[in-house]
Amino acid sequence: MAQGKVLLQMLKEFEEKGYSVQYKLLDAKDYGVPQTRTRVFIIGIRSDLDLEFTYPKKTHGFRLKPYRTVREAIWKFRSDPGIHYKGEAKRPFLTDGYSEDFKSRQRKLAWDLPSAPIIATIWNIPLHPDGKPMKKVAQRKYEFDGKINRTLSIKEVLAIQSFPDDYIVKGSLIERYRQVGNAVPFILSKKLAVTVKKCLDGIKIDLCSYCNKTQEIKEVIFIDAKFTLSKSCACKNCFQTQLRTSWEAHDPIKVIIKS
Ligand SMILES: [Zn+2]
Numbered sequence: 001m002a003q004g005k006v007l008l009q010m011l012k013e014f015e016e017k018g019y020s021v022q023y024k025l026l027d028a029k030d031y032g033v034p035q036t037r038t039r040v041f042i043i044g045i046r047s048d049l050d051l052e053f054t055y056p057k058k059t060h061g062f063r064l065k066p067y068r069t070v071r072e073a074i075w076k077f078r079s080d081p082g083i084h085y086k087g088e089a090k091r092p093f094l095t096d097g098y099s100e101d102f103k104s105r106q107r108k109l110a111w112d113l114p115s116a117p118i119i120a121t122i123w124n125i126p127l128h129p130d131g132k133p134m135k136k137v138a139q140r141k142y143e144f145d146g147k148i149n150r151t152l153s154i155k156e157v158l159a160i161q162s163f164p165d166d167y168i169v170k171g172s173l174i175e176r177y178r179q180v181g182n183a184v185p186f187i188l189s190k191k192l193a194v195t196v197k198k199c200l201d202g203i204k205i206d207l208c209s210y211c212n213k214t215q216e217i218k219e220v221i222f223i224d225a226k227f228t229l230s231k232s233c234a235c236k237n238c239f240q241t242q243l244r245t246s247w248e249a250h251d252p253i254k255v256i257i258k259s
Contacts (some may be wrong), residue, residue: 007040015211019044026188030058033162033185035115041192045199047159048104048236049216052133052142053199056191070129071111073159078130084153085122085173099123105139108133108149115196118152122174125151154180162187210238 007023014021019141021044026035043049059125060067074081087097094100102124108130109115116126126132127134152160158167163186169176184192208215220243222230234243 003206004048007042010042014042014044015047018047018113020047020119022055024055026055028162028185028188029067030061031056031188032060032065032068033160033187034070034073035113035160035162035185036117037117038185043192043196049200049203049240050236051199051203052217056195064185069113070109070115070160073115073162074128074156075111077153077155077159081128081153082155085125085151085175085177087151093125096122098170103134103142106136106142109152118157118160118181120178122151122177125157125177125181128152129157161185163177164167206233208235209233210242213233220255 011021012022023040023042025038025040028035031034033155041055043053043055044052045053059065089095089097099121106126107116108131110133111129130150130151132146134142134149135145137143153175154169157177157180158169159165161180161183163180163183165185169179171179200241203216205214206211207213207219208217209232213235216239217233217235218239220234220239222231222232232243
């Protein structure tokens with residue numbers, strides 16, 4: 001958007017609010033979703049936590065597992081696809097119920113490739129792979145060919161977005177396609193969420209014994225000359241300032257910092 005200016009502005013504002021921010025363009029098909037779908041994912045971690053976040057590794061593609069295909073996702077629904085948009089004209093300026101640019105591209109999916117992106121508008125949902133592909137009649141102009149040309153059903157778009165088979169969306173037909181099309185693919189969002197969770201695991205947010213603020217704290221155990229233990233919790237700031245004196249008064253080998 002606006003040649004990346006919007007993204008840069010967002011990153012700047014997050015950083016000003018104290019987050020260390022990364023962004024990356026991910027393609028859902030690289031993570032086992034049967035759909036080519038590229039989206040930017042922005043991850044911000046509170047700067048004071050000093051953590052390193054790494055995006056999940058690709059699992060599918062060149063030298064990895066093969067991309068998942070439309071066939072793997074929706075073949076099983078072939079005899080019972082459930083409710084789907086029938087292309088009825090809902091808006092006066094549409095002649096056949098599809099959007100103005102629907103026929104500017106090949107919208108018929110191929111069984112053995114990942115799907116085209118599932119988008120949020122009912123007039124732009126890709127066509128089920130059965131029947132003949134659309135026929136190119138001019139530059140950016142395709143026509144339906146053969147008798148079998150139907151929009152993917154709700155069950156099918158859910159499966160291509162990698163939702164579990166028993167997942168239910170509610171609302172009008174337009175509303176259901178919109179929810180599914182706007183969703184982050186199930187498998188990809190789960191992988192990202194697990195990666196974020198792993199990155200945050202083990203982080204203790206607690207009260208610092210010195211400044212009494214809620215901070216990431218570390219437990220420090222001092223062993224003095226009489227071999228008695230004393231424990232302290234300190235945030236990064238207090239650790240470097242207040243604790244410094246106690247630290248220096250002890251034999252460094254006898255200071256244990258539990259992270
Ligand atoms: Zn502190």
